[in-house]
Amino acid sequence: MPANHNENLFLLVEGPVMDIGKIVKSYSHINYVCQVYGPREVSQVPAPPDYAFGRFVRIAVRSEQNGDHDAYIMSALGKSSEPQTYAVGVIYDTILVNPEFGSLGPRLSNETQVELFSPDYISEKAVLIYVMVLGMLEQRALPGGQQEILSVMHGVPLLSLELGSDVQIMSIEEVQAFHYFHDEGKNQPYLHMGYIPHIIAQRNSLLPIVTLQIIDQLEQLFPENLSLLSIVKRNFAWRLKVETTG
Amino acid sequence: MLDPAITSIRPRSRAVGITKGPGENTHEYTFVSRDDEQELKNGEYVYYELADPDGVLAEPRRVLGRVLKRVPLQLYPDTFLAEPEIAPSEVAAMVGFDSHANELFELHVAIMGYYDPISSSFINPWIPPQSGKQIFLADHEMLTNILSRKRAGENGSATIGSLLTRQPNAVPVVLSVKDVVSTHLAIIASTGAGKSYLASVLVEELMQPYNKACVLIIDPHGEYSTLEELPNFSQFSEAGEGKRPAYSATVRVYKPEQVKVRISSLDMGDMRHLLTEMTEKQQHLLSRALRKVRSDKRGSPWGAQDLLHAIKAVAKQKGDEESEGADDSSTIHALTWRIEQRFVDNFTFDDTQHLDLPEIFKPGQCTVLPLNEIDERDQQVVVATLLRRLNKARVDTERGKVHSGESYLPYPVFVLIEEAHHFAPGGAEVVSTSILKQVLAEGRKFGIGVGLISQRPGKLDADVLSQCQTQCIMRIVNEIDQKSVAAAIEGVGRDLLDNLPALSKGQVIIAGAAVNTPVICRVRSRITRHGGESKDAPDMWRQYFSQESQESRRRHDAPLNGNRDFNLLR
Known part of the structure; x- marks a missing residue:
């Protein structure tokens, strides 16, 4: 699908990480709902491309920082050299919530007026994104501001995420590192997508499509593994497109 | 679980799988194995342990089985194989x-049974193993001890190769010569599969000091003459020791012109075969003449001239008896002419000379009788007369009728007949068929072992083939031949015969009396040179154009310079 390639480019961002929202609900140990930050909630309001379908996100897992106030502050400032564990997930669904939808009753003022006259009126409109957790990533900040990836795991993380945890966009380097394993037994690092079996097991109609999306991204990240990826991709595409249509 | 007491008695191999349950047919079971090392080949031997129900034996019995096929249980999805x-x-x-341990197989095993050393046979337990039993790969030593009846190098053994599924020479396949000789042998294979190679290996084994056999090879193609170099190898002789005399194998290759049949050893059937399309009258006359010449000579040899005289005498006598009888002169004339034509100055048929039995058959001697310069019909007569004389000599010697002389043969003999379908073709009776059948049927009693070698089992008489109790079957591609082998040979299971087209050169299925169970064997290399190979035509054509041969041809064909008369004389 060459046409899709350019569209996917924006999913891979470079530069500093960006918060796009916080965890507000979960459906299971690996299936979380994140509410995207709205206007005035953060300095840089995420735009739809930031929470696009198929984007890799990371959510910090709080493990052993209870009580140590300094370390918490340091990590919040991004200056901690302690290893930080993240759950890595993928955005696989988006819901636009509008409580006012359907309530076509009398209205005192329009939206612009409400904003102007009662700024403390909190809009109940929200964008919810669904995140499927695919694995874990442990990294540590190096003094130069660089991030060092310590370990990567695909599958179900042991620790659960917390409500209110920040959901952040992952950088290209992180996505790359997340998929490139260097096992001790093997000489060469190799491309790894160990989360595919559990994505398939989820029985959600969008998940296979998100898998294709992921493969498209990986094709750009790992051009040397095109033929390997094409096997999984063709298999998915066939099942998703040909078998369901035929 | 493993009982330490058991394992300490007899070391056993590593378990290769676990029993799943009974197989498709009775006396079959299946087991599941990853077979990471790819050692569970088709035809491989595995066993499980069965406790002795009577509790007599301290260690469990090992029930041996043969792997029939392997069915994949877990393979990579097809889509994984796309690139x-x-x-x-x-x-x-x-x-x-995890990339290790990815494949899983279900292996079907035919139960052979546990080996009973007393009867040297396999006893079927009549029940498939329980699910969950460990399956072991039979080790080399176990197979060496139970597949073959004899150990390599033992008296009366013939090591013709080693088990195909194992490394070369790991498990020798040893025939019991006693059973080969007393119950006959057949070697069946397509051209080029290595028939004569296998036969030569067998002959080499028979000539070893531990056998010292008495062997005759009927060789219609002259392929066995390279055996002549056999006595040059030290393996075939041994020094004398104490009372035991020294031994050295001899090989006698007859020259084609030495193969003679004395006319007086021909019977009426041979005559009918040699003088084709005789009229009733001629046959009648000839049989009377034969009777007369035999009674006149009383066992001493007679020749063509004696027969011709007898014909005249019989005809005259007949003419006198039937005074009004028809004129027989044309019959006599025709018969006389034909006998003269056939026997007088003939290359093969002679008045006095013939193959001397005690000279052909001697223990420690292998005699090769090349028939390649003799016409096919005559070959049949040569074989028929020889077998008839041999049979008579052995019967008479065994029964104590003779104690010396030409027909005294006080030892068993082994006759290897190459191109056996010439001498006992299926669907047609030739002159050698009946004597061959008789020898095969009665040879056991009188010590005549026959080895039949044929590339067309379909053309070989089915009775003859089924009399051979030890079968060596090599690669056969022709479907008719495969079917006739299956029909004639009950000892070999269908599952083994299915391997026939897959066998390579020099691989042979051996079944029957000389081994404990059918085995697939890799024939060992010959000690002597092989003579049965086809000619390398392109090489010979190339040689024709080589510098030296062109030079020598030019010299040969050159007109002698200027001297015409001399040239004509050349």
């Missing part, structure tokens, strides 16, 4: 599957 450059294990590794 020829990418190994499926890489795809599996990518999606998080």
Whole structure:
């Protein structure tokens, strides 16, 4: 699908990480709902491309920082050299919530007026994104501001995420590192997508499509593994497109 | 669980799988194995342990079985195989599957039974193993001890190769010569599969000091003359020791012109075969003449002239008896003419000379009788007369009728007949068929062992083939031949015969009396040179154009310079 390639480019961002929202609900140990930050909630309001379908996100897992106030502050400032564990997930669904939808009753003022006259009126409109957790990533900040990836795991993380945890966009380097394993037994690092079996097991109609999306991204990240990826991709595409249509 | 007491008695091999349950047919079971080392080949031998129900034996019995087929249980999905450059294990590794232990097979095993050394046979337990039993790969030593009846190098043994599924020479396949000689042998294979090679290996074994056999090879193609160099190898002789005399094998290759049949050894059937399309009258006359010449000579040899005289005498006598009888002169004339034509100055048929039995048959001697310069019909007569004389000599010697002389043969003999379908073709009776059948049927009593070699089992008489109790079957591609082998040979299971087209050169299925169970064997290399190879035509054509041969041809064909008369004389 060459046409899709350019569209996917924006999913891979470079530069500093960006918060796009916080965890507000979960459906299971690996299936979380994140509410995207709205206007005035953060300095840089995420735009739809930031929470696009198929984007890799990371959510910090709080493990052993209870009580140590300094370390918490340091990590919040991004200056901690302690290893930080993240759950890595993928955005696989988006819901636009509008409580006012359907309530076509009398209205005192329009939206612009409400904003102007009662700024403390909190809009109940929200964008919810669904995140499927695919694995874990442990990294540590190096003094130069660089991030060092310590370990990567695909599958179900042991620790659960917390409500209110920040959901952040992952950088290209992180996505790359997340998929490139260097096992001790093997000489060469190799491309790894160990989360595919559990994505398939989820029985959600969008998940296979998100898998294709992921493969498209990986094709750009790992051009040397095109033929390997094409096997999984063709298999998915066939099942998703040909078998369901035929 | 493993009982330490048992394992300490007899070391056993590593378990290769676990029993799943009964197989498709009775006396079959299936087991599941990963077979990471690819050692569970088709035809491989495995065993499980069965406790002795009577509790007499301290250690469990090992029930041996043969792997029939392997059915994959868990393979890579087809879609993983889509990229020829990418190994499926890489795809599996990518999606998080440990690349080791990925395949799983169900192996079907035919139960052979546990080996009973007393009866040297396999006893079927009549029940498939329980599910969950450990399956072991039979080790070399176990197979060496139970597949063959004899050990290599033992008296009366013939080591013709080693088990195909194992490394060369790991498990020798040893025939019991006693059973080969007393119950006959057949070697069946397509051209080029290595028939004569196998036969030569067998002959080499028979000539070893531990056998010192008495062997005759009927060789219609002259392939066995290279055996002549056999006595030059030290393996075939041994020094004398104490009372035991020294031994040295001899090989006698007859020259084609030495193969003679004395006319007086021909019977009426041979005559009918040699003088084709005789009229009733001629036959009648000839049989009377034969009777007369035999009674006149009383056992001493007679020749063609004696027969011709007898014909005249019989005809005259007949003419006198039937005074009004028809004129027989044309019959006599025709018969006389034909006998003269056939026997007088003939290359093969002679008045006095013939093959001397005690000279052909001697223990420690292998005699090769090349028939390649003799016409096919005459070959049949040569074989028929020889077998008839041999049979008579052995019967008479065994029964104590003779104690010396030409027909005294006080030892068993082994006759190897190459191109056996010439001498006992299926669907047609030739002159050698009946004597061959008789020898095969009665040879056991009188010590005449026959080895039949044929490339067309379909053309060989089915009775003759089924009399051979030890069968060596090599690669056969022709379907008719495969069927006739299956029909004639009950000892070999269908599952083994299915391997026939897959066998390579020099691989042979051996079944029957001389081994404990059918085995697939890799024939060992010959000690002597092989003579049965086809000619390398392109090489010979190339040689024709080589510088030396062109030079020598030019010299040969050159007109002698200027001297015409001399040239004509040349």
